[in-house]
């Protein structure tokens with residue numbers, strides 16, 4: 001009897017431990033930007049299209065693409081096919097303490113995505129735009145700025161600024 005009770009306690013403890021170590025489902029995975037764009041799963045494993053820098057905001061950026069995007073960039077396919085997703089990661093530029101002439105990524109103020117779906121997003125050049133700050137989508141006012149700037153500057157490149165850096 002005593003043995004059985006011990007076993008039960010041990011089982012409960014194990015179950016509790018397993019439960020507590022399960023990854024908590026993050027709201028970031030599910031909350032959508034006003035366009036319906038969500039943070040795509042596995043985006044951090046995508047390939048690099050090109051890096052960029054912005055001096056006035058002191059930021060380093062890296063633009064990544066999913067497999068459909070990479071294939072299109074390498075083949076110079078325009079417009080980009082439906083299913084293309086582009087990610088723009090950004091970090092504040094900070095001097096390395098180990099080698100101060102080198103700048104390295106500091107805090108990440110936002111991540112952004114462009115999702116190609118020519119039917120769903122017909123009114124914004126076929127692209128759905130999403131900006132996320134600490135995992136949470138920015139508001140509608142912010143999202144209203146995305147397409148106009150991409151339209152004004154790169155309409156002849158399917159509204160995409162970044163060119164593939166071989």
Ligand code: HEC
Pocket residue numbers: 052053054061063086087088112113114129130131138142143145146147149150159160161162163
């Ligand atoms: C004032 C102009 C401007 C606005 C507004 C803007 N972008 Fe961009 N975007 C750029 C530029 C310039 C680049 C090129 C890469 C860079 O800046 O580092 C870019 C690049 C991107 C990229 C990578 C693909 C590409 O076109 O090169 C994504 C994704 C992106 N922007 C998403 C967004 C989202 C989402 C919003 C709105 C929340 C937005 N952008 C608003 C100027 C803008």
